[in-house]
Amino acid sequence: MHYEIVDFVIDIVQNSCEAGASLVDIVIDEDRNGIGFVVVDDGKGMDAAQAARALDPFVTDGVKHPGRKVGLGLPFLKQALEQVGESLKIESEKGKGTRLAFRFNTRNLDCPPLGDLAGMMVTVLCMPGPEEMRIQRNREAYSYLIRKSELIEALGNLEEVSSLVLLKKYVRSQEEEGEELWQG
Amino acid sequence: MARMTLDELRAFRDSKRQDLARRDVEGKDIQIVVGMGTCGIAAGAKLTFDALVESLQKRGLENKVLVRQTGCMGLCYVEPTVEVIAPGMPTVIYGKMTKEAADELVQKHLVEGKLLDNHIFDRPAADIVKK
Numbered sequence: 001m002h003y004e005i006v007d008f009v010i011d012i013v014q015n016s017c018e019a020g021a022s023l024v025d026i027v028i029d030e031d032r033n034g035i036g037f038v039v040v041d042d043g044k045g046m047d048a049a050q051a052a053r054a055l056d057p058f059v060t061d062g063v064k065h066p067g068r069k070v071g072l073g074l075p076f077l078k079q080a081l082e083q084v085g086e087s088l089k090i091e092s093e094k095g096k097g098t099r100l101a102f103r104f105n106t107r108n109l110d111c112p113p114l115g116d117l118a119g120m121m122v123t124v125l126c127m128p129g130p131e132e133m134r135i136q137r138n139r140e141a142y143s144y145l146i147r148k149s150e151l152i153e154a155l156g157n158l159e160e161v162s163s164l165v166l167l168k169k170y171v172r173s174q175e176e177e178g179e180e181l182w183q184g
Numbered sequence: 185m186a187r188m189t190l191d192e193l194r195a196f197r198d199s200k201r202q203d204l205a206r207r208d209v210e211g212k213d214i215q216i217v218v219g220m221g222t223c224g225i226a227a228g229a230k231l232t233f234d235a236l237v238e239s240l241q242k243r244g245l246e247n248k249v250l251v252r253q254t255g256c257m258g259l260c261y262v263e264p265t266v267e268v269i270a271p272g273m274p275t276v277i278y279g280k281m282t283k284e285a286a287d288e289l290v291q292k293h294l295v296e297g298k299l300l301d302n303h304i305f306d307r308p309a310a311d312i313v314k315k
Contacts, residue, residue, distance in 0.1 A: 007225050073222040154194040161246035164237050166196050173188040
């Protein structure tokens with residue numbers, strides 16, 4: 001089971017990448033009562049039957065690992081959301097893409113810790129596959145948008161260690177400003 | 185504290201590039217691939233990733249190594265796992281990675297050219313073996 005909220009998000013975005021997405025949009029909406037995520041991709045999508053089966057922990061796509069008998073990413077997320085009285089919304093269209101929306105009620109005692117949001121953004125930005133990834137971060141009145149294409153243009157290859165270090169600094173500084181406003 | 189702008193980010197990068205140009209820069213033919221499937225994430229692979237980047241920086245190997253991510257490599261029972269591809273060394277998948285093992289990997293495998301014997305796992309999990 002994943003430990004922090006960011007772990008669930010990383011898993012979901014990895015799914016989008018494995019589905020062959022060329023564009024992934026992530027919106028993070030945070031207020032004093034909770035934090036919501038919307039992840040939209042233009043990957044291969046699922047029909048209604050596949051989408052329903054995707055929540056079954058014993059179902060996986062059968063392609064990635066042909067003999068595998070479990071697919072735990074979505075069931076983990078569904079379980080964690082149920083623990084805080086929330087649910088997972090999946091919309092998908094075969095050949096078009098998938099949209100996942102969920103919200104963690106951070107006031108609930110069973111809510112997992114959020115984890116390092118800046119670190120999560122660096123991780124998903126560096127996932128191979130999508131040419132573009134947009135992360136819209138909203139925290140009450142504070143917000144910012146990160147675009148993978150702009151970062152590649154500024155830094156070059158994100159997989160170089162020197163790029164990774166600068167990337168983390170950049171994202172962290174966006175979060176730090178938000179944190180000051182949040183506390184102030 | 186004002187947040188960093190894209191221009192500032194570019195400036196940092198350019199100043200680093202100038203430093204690099206002065207040194208003898210070799211091609212980046214060393215790759216470390218970190219497994220970031222559900223199994224890896226649950227086992228703390230992102231911490232392994234961070235530890236590797238930190239160790240590489242500490243030992244001055246930032247210009248020679250690429251650190252990449254992939255999905256599940258089939259060794260879920262010994263996550264976090266990393267695959268190391270380096271010229272002159274066999275390609276190996278290390279499992280049961282920790283922060284200490286990450287540092288050991290950079291020092292022993294990359295710098296000294298020695299394998300980390302107790303971290304080598306080459307047999308994938310039973311449920312993903314090809315039929």
